[in-house]
Amino acid sequence: MSDLSPARLQVMWNRLLAVVEEQGQTLIRAAFSPIVRECGDISAGIFDIQGRMLAQAVTGTPGHINTMAEAVKTLRERFPVRNMAPGDIYLTNDPWLASGHLNDFLLMMPAFKDGRVVGFTSCTSHLVDLGGLGMGPEGSDIYDEGLLIPPCKLVERGEVNALLLDIVKANSREPIANEGDIYALIACCESGAARLVTMMEDFGLDDLNDLADHIIDTSRRGTLAAIAEVPEGVYRNVLTVDGYENELDLHATLTVTKDRLHLDFSGTSGCSKKGINVPLNYATAYSVFAMRCIIGPDIPNNAGSLEPFEVTGPAGCILNAQRPAPVAMRHTLGQMTPDLVLGCLSQALPDRVPAEGASCMYDLPMRHTPEAVHNGGRRFAVELVHNGGTGARPMADGLSATAYPSGVFGSQVEMTEAVAPVTIWRRELLPDSGGAGRFRGGLGQRIEITSAVGEPFLVFLSVERLRNAAKGRAGGLCGAPGRIRVTGRDADIAGKCELRVEPGERLIFDTPGGGGFGDPGGRDPAALAQDVACGLISDHAAAALYGAKA
Amino acid sequence: MQQSLRLAVDIGGTFTDTVLIEDADRIVASTKTLTTHQNPADGAIEGVRRALSASDRGLGEVTGFIHGTTLATNALIEKRGARVVTVTTEGFRDILEIGYERRYSQYDINLRKADLLVGRDRSLTIRERMSADGQVLIPLDEGAIPDLVAQIDAAGAEAIAICLLHSYANPLHEQRLREAIASARPGLSISISSEVSPEAREFDRLCTTLANAYIQPLMARYLSAFEARFAVEGLACPILMMTAGGGMTTVRTAAAFPIRLVESGPAGGAILAARIASECGLENVLSFDMGGTTAKLCLIDGGSPQTSRAFEIARAARFIKGSGMPVRIPVIEMIEIGAGGGSIAAIDRLGRLTVGPQSAGSEPGPVAFGRGGTQPTVSDADIVLGYIRPETFAEGQFTIDPAPAAATLAETLGERLSTGAPGAADGVSRIVDENMASAARMHAVESGKDLGARTMIAFGGNGPLHACRVARAAGISRILIPANPGVGSAVGFLFAPVSYEIVRSRYSLLETLDLGGINALLSGMVAEATGVVRQGAPAADTAVGRTAFMRYHGQGHEIEIPLPDRDLQPDDIGPLTTAFETAYSRQFSRPVPGMSIEILNWSVRVATRAEAPAASSAEPPESTLAPDSKRTIICDLSGKPRDAAFVPRENLAPGSRITGPALIAEPQTTTFVGADFTARVDARGNLVLTRDRIGG
Numbered sequence A: 001m002s003d004l005s006p007a008r009l010q011v012m013w014n015r016l017l018a019v020v021e022e023q024g025q026t027l028i029r030a031a032f033s034p035i036v037r038e039c040g041d042i043s044a045g046i047f048d049i050q051g052r053m054l055a056q057a058v059t060g061t062p063g064h065i066n067t068m069a070e071a072v073k074t075l076r077e078r079f080p081v082r083n084m085a086p087g088d089i090y091l092t093n094d095p096w097l098a099s100g101h102l103n104d105f106l107l108m109m110p111a112f113k114d115g116r117v118v119g120f121t122s123c124t125s126h127l128v129d130l131g132g133l134g135m136g137p138e139g140s141d142i143y144d145e146g147l148l149i150p151p152c153k154l155v156e157r158g159e160v161n162a163l164l165l166d167i168v169k170a171n172s173r174e175p176i177a178n179e180g181d182i183y184a185l186i187a188c189c190e191s192g193a194a195r196l197v198t199m200m201e202d203f204g205l206d207d208l209n210d211l212a213d214h215i216i217d218t219s220r221r222g223t224l225a226a227i228a229e230v231p232e233g234v235y236r237n238v239l240t241v242d243g244y245e246n247e248l249d250l251h252a253t254l255t256v257t258k259d260r261l262h263l264d265f266s267g268t269s270g271c272s273k274k275g276i277n278v279p280l281n282y283a284t285a286y287s288v289f290a291m292r293c294i295i296g297p298d299i300p301n302n303a304g305s306l307e308p309f310e311v312t313g314p315a316g317c318i319l320n321a322q323r324p325a326p327v328a329m330r331h332t333l334g335q336m337t338p339d340l341v342l343g344c345l346s347q348a349l350p351d352r353v354p355a356e357g358a359s360c361m362y363d364l365p366m367r368h369t370p371e372a373v374h375n376g377g378r379r380f381a382v383e384l385v386h387n388g389g390t391g392a393r394p395m396a397d398g399l400s401a402t403a404y405p406s407g408v409f410g411s412q413v414e415m416t417e418a419v420a421p422v423t424i425w426r427r428e429l430l431p432d433s434g435g436a437g438r439f440r441g442g443l444g445q446r447i448e449i450t451s452a453v454g455e456p457f458l459v460f461l462s463v464e465r466l467r468n469a470a471k472g473r474a475g476g477l478c479g480a481p482g483r484i485r486v487t488g489r490d491a492d493i494a495g496k497c498e499l500r501v502e503p504g505e506r507l508i509f510d511t512p513g514g515g516g517f518g519d520p521g522g523r524d525p526a527a528l529a530q531d532v533a534c535g536l537i538s539d540h541a542a543a544a545l546y547g548a549k550a
Numbered sequence B: 001m002q003q004s005l006r007l008a009v010d011i012g013g014t015f016t017d018t019v020l021i022e023d024a025d026r027i028v029a030s031t032k033t034l035t036t037h038q039n040p041a042d043g044a045i046e047g048v049r050r051a052l053s054a055s056d057r058g059l060g061e062v063t064g065f066i067h068g069t070t071l072a073t074n075a076l077i078e079k080r081g082a083r084v085v086t087v088t089t090e091g092f093r094d095i096l097e098i099g100y101e102r103r104y105s106q107y108d109i110n111l112r113k114a115d116l117l118v119g120r121d122r123s124l125t126i127r128e129r130m131s132a133d134g135q136v137l138i139p140l141d142e143g144a145i146p147d148l149v150a151q152i153d154a155a156g157a158e159a160i161a162i163c164l165l166h167s168y169a170n171p172l173h174e175q176r177l178r179e180a181i182a183s184a185r186p187g188l189s190i191s192i193s194s195e196v197s198p199e200a201r202e203f204d205r206l207c208t209t210l211a212n213a214y215i216q217p218l219m220a221r222y223l224s225a226f227e228a229r230f231a232v233e234g235l236a237c238p239i240l241m242m243t244a245g246g247g248m249t250t251v252r253t254a255a256a257f258p259i260r261l262v263e264s265g266p267a268g269g270a271i272l273a274a275r276i277a278s279e280c281g282l283e284n285v286l287s288f289d290m291g292g293t294t295a296k297l298c299l300i301d302g303g304s305p306q307t308s309r310a311f312e313i314a315r316a317a318r319f320i321k322g323s324g325m326p327v328r329i330p331v332i333e334m335i336e337i338g339a340g341g342g343s344i345a346a347i348d349r350l351g352r353l354t355v356g357p358q359s360a361g362s363e364p365g366p367v368a369f370g371r372g373g374t375q376p377t378v379s380d381a382d383i384v385l386g387y388i389r390p391e392t393f394a395e396g397q398f399t400i401d402p403a404p405a406a407a408t409l410a411e412t413l414g415e416r417l418s419t420g421a422p423g424a425a426d427g428v429s430r431i432v433d434e435n436m437a438s439a440a441r442m443h444a445v446e447s448g449k450d451l452g453a454r455t456m457i458a459f460g461g462n463g464p465l466h467a468c469r470v471a472r473a474a475g476i477s478r479i480l481i482p483a484n485p486g487v488g489s490a491v492g493f494l495f496a497p498v499s500y501e502i503v504r505s506r507y508s509l510l511e512t513l514d515l516g517g518i519n520a521l522l523s524g525m526v527a528e529a530t531g532v533v534r535q536g537a538p539a540a541d542t543a544v545g546r547t548a549f550m551r552y553h554g555q556g557h558e559i560e561i562p563l564p565d566r567d568l569q570p571d572d573i574g575p576l577t578t579a580f581e582t583a584y585s586r587q588f589s590r591p592v593p594g595m596s597i598e599i600l601n602w603s604v605r606v607a608t609r610a611e612a613p614a615a616s617s618a619e620p621p622e623s624t625l626a627p628d629s630k631r632t633i634i635c636d637l638s639g640k641p642r643d644a645a646f647v648p649r650e651n652l653a654p655g656s657r658i659t660g661p662a663l664i665a666e667p668q669t670t671t672f673v674g675a676d677f678t679a680r681v682d683a684r685g686n687l688v689l690t691r692d693r694i695g696g
Helices: A006-030 A034-039 A067-078 A162-170 A175-202 A209-227 A280-294 A330-334 A337-348 A370-375 A413-419 A525-533 A539-544 B040-054 B071-077 B142-154 B172-184 B202-233 B251-256 B264-279 B378-384 B402-414 B421-446 B463-474 B485-493 B515-536 B570-588
Strands: A042-048 A053-056 A089-092 A104-113 A116-126 A152-156 A233-241 A248-257 A260-264 A309-312 A362-368 A381-386 A422-429 A445-451 A457-462 A483-486 A496-501 A507-510 B005-011 B015-022 B026-034 B064-069 B084-089 B123-126 B136-138 B159-163 B189-192 B239-242 B248-250 B284-290 B295-301 B311-313 B325-327 B335-337 B343-347 B353-359 B455-459 B478-481 B499-509 B542-552 B559-563 B597-608 B630-634 B641-648 B656-659 B662-666 B669-673 B677-681 B687-691
Touching (some): A006 A116, A006 A175, A006 A209, A006 B353, A006 B421, A053 A067, A067 A089, A067 A116, A067 A280, A104 A175, A116 A175, A248 A337, A260 A280, A381 A413, A413 B499, A445 A496, B005 B264, B015 B040, B015 B485, B026 B485, B040 B202, B064 B202, B071 B311, B123 B142, B142 B172, B239 B251, B239 B264, B248 B251, B248 B499, B264 B284, B264 B455, B264 B485, B284 B421, B284 B463, B335 B421, B343 B378, B343 B402, B353 B421, B378 B402, B378 B421, B402 B421, B421 B463, B463 B687, B515 B542, B515 B597, B641 B656
Parallel strands (some): A260 A309, B005 B064, B084 B123, B084 B159, B455 B478
Antiparallel strands (some): A042 A116, A089 A104, A089 A152, A104 A116, A248 A260, A422 A445, A457 A496, A483 A507, B005 B015, B015 B026, B239 B248, B295 B335, B343 B353, B478 B687, B542 B559, B542 B597, B656 B677
């Protein structure tokens, strides 16, 4: 019998957290998808025999929080434990079960010790291409978007289902990368299970029950203590977003009781005809992420810390899209839900919640035109990721050109130009784009791109905040909205479309600025003078918005 | 070798270590003196005098002098460098502020980004533009240079960092701009990115260049003063500087590229561990250097420490990856963990026991040191557990008092954990050891390597004390503790080659490699690196290592593939493809046939050839030592009191064998032999600890 003193349980908990981080690293290193490499768009978790999540890797994007926990529960119910054998691995990419769109593959593997299932490991990763219309909002239903694999057994007693793998490859523009990614996921599950069992041997554990109870109880207690600091009440917020065919209203009602936060999306607009719809599991992930940034951010994600957060929404609203709605670009609006939720929380905790930010990343997949294939033009595909400013914090300025809520890395100009025939002529902060306030919103940036080889190229846009700027709080002003232009064209470019840039044309896009916090008149004069000296705030804006004397 | 007598001086934050060595590896004297921050050369002179007089030698007899210093690192940490102005390509003024557009901590709404030393008001631009393949798209705007110089004057610049887009592919504009600014303002220190760090990724290259510019004036002054001082004292041989890459370079190169001196002290420790690994025929090693505030770990395979081309300085959140300033230079790859003797233990909001990364350092230090420390530390726990003995600690320079340490542990931790001082101390030890083991495992995973089969080589003030406990948690069952573990880094300096490494970017696909272009690139790099090495070792035999960093197209992780030391031929492509696929399979269990292989970075390392260590002599016959003395400790396995053998290390001879638990004491540290370990002294005097029983 193992010694289960608090300090020893703590050591085991630390080991479990280390195991999931190692699992996550294994996956990131072997992944082929740039979004995985640059953004850590993966997840890895460990679950007890009941399917309760005990530890989850802290990775680059919040889109997997809860989704993985829910997916494992579903798979566990679908496949009885008594039928599981060592070496079995289960799989699905169903957006409503896994992580919101087809590209995310979720695997689950039982861990066996002494012939018995003692727990599960699970991981999720973003695959490069699943066929259909490809990554973009143009699909009219889920069938346009590619191959959906219902829950099934990918590996049986260590033997990979060859037919299934062939089907995935035959339905993809990137079969080799997909195969590589699937093997990376399998390796991740296997190493996680092996490390879990090693850890149990090291500590002399026959089951995870006592450890699981300790982790979950401790985390729940800590989360409840953090919730107790939030004044009870009902807080409502509406966020208007650009949408695809028309603007949309996202509604949230946050009900805070002494041991629970319940968020409901009633009142939210219905689905779009195009692929910006969001399954509820994904909207939940980003919403809970936002709440956890404010409430108990130091408590690891597990069944105990997540349990007090509940998210609901009427079926068919755009944050609870139902089959067969197209959902490929679910992150465009998914990334807006934190601003929606923080708008509720700021009423309860005005001194702890930042202003709205650019939020939606400016993810710009670019590629050659179809005719380039025939006329000998250069073929390429590259995905630029850039960001606007974050909202000002109650005690600090927002961060300029910085990702939030996602954790993406911005692309480096030299790397982009090395692999794709484009030239980037400017990438600079945009003066006056940060919302004015006692604390200023983060600035957006201006990026200018042309073809480097005198050929047209395509850009696939699905971005937000061109028409609805990030709002300030507590008297702070809005950040600048984003803007997309092509030189020589009269009209601005819409935020969601397929854009063709001709030789000689220059694509100019401005990412949005974050909102300000507090009355601009209250800004520290030294900070204002520094901003003016650095050219972040123009003389004109200093006088007009901040009341600076010339 | 002809009668050589060499000195190594390692100036650290607290102590200056000096080692005097005769011939290849006979240590004749070692000293520890206090670092004299006002003028570090004073402490160095003091240490050198002591070492020489202890062995009755004169400075004039010294044939080699190797110096390493934390001055460059400290100037960056303490922000004591020059006022730098950066010059970048027009349209790219905000490379620094924009960076990777990333937060280093996902949930921290209030995070602050790293201070990158140069604000937007000192970020200037000039009209010019190169393409990715080094073609001039816009010529350098010569007409704008006078105005640029006026802006440089207005900003009060003491040093300039020039980083123009794609200058690694064509340095022409950077060189011309340097020339123009230097002729207008001859006194200014100017660093250009195509020389400091010619790698693609503008943010990293600019950070490296400006960090170099920031410390360049200070380090140039320091080095020339240090050299002059020792010349006056009678030193007749040239001084060589230890670099972060684990090689030595001339004072002249060091003064031009002082960024290469950052973190050179820890590199010395890794070099020592690598040397011992070669001597003992150990293929796979983990070096473990634990001091007062941090622990440093390095993977060593085939006698070579793992290397990297980048690290981070000036982190906003210490120990959090991505929170600092990237520096791209060749370095020995090490992870640093906030775990040392001074690391503070606490109970967090959830009631969890945590240790570090906050440290009580040496001031106020652990509670038991009685210098004002009030928070329980790892050393306090080790004292309560009975592993640190007041009677032998630090050669009696300190008095330590276990009573207040026990009281503090009981009050601040024990009450919350429902245990007494020994239970709390046991918990602190387990948490901190698990943290270090986890960091080591994670590092191995990130490097695609395994930990379990490695031998740990432990040194530093706390390394030998925690080695067994960390090894056990990491699944390692063999540990080696060298002689003089307290001055390991300085000893390591004496085994370093004179070397120089250059990494340069040129993007290529392996299948369509431009052989002529790559061959020209590599021979240029070989000539440049050889020139630098020749300055420090005019006549020595040198070895050239050429490397390509390959990856599958679309993947992020690069694998180093050695290239032949000659021009590449068309029929090399096949074997290189195979070499990559073999290396890839080793790390990821299978290759990905059909995927293209791409190369962005190329490196050349020129180094003097190391003398092979003497072959291991026969193992001495074992003799189990009957310890004459015992101490009561808290057992590291059961957590209960029990007796442990207590032996001064000087009483041990090759072949001596002691069963754990045991304490082996020496002037600067104590080796704790865990209850499931056995210690043995090998023919070279190393302590070899083996975990040979489960339980204990």
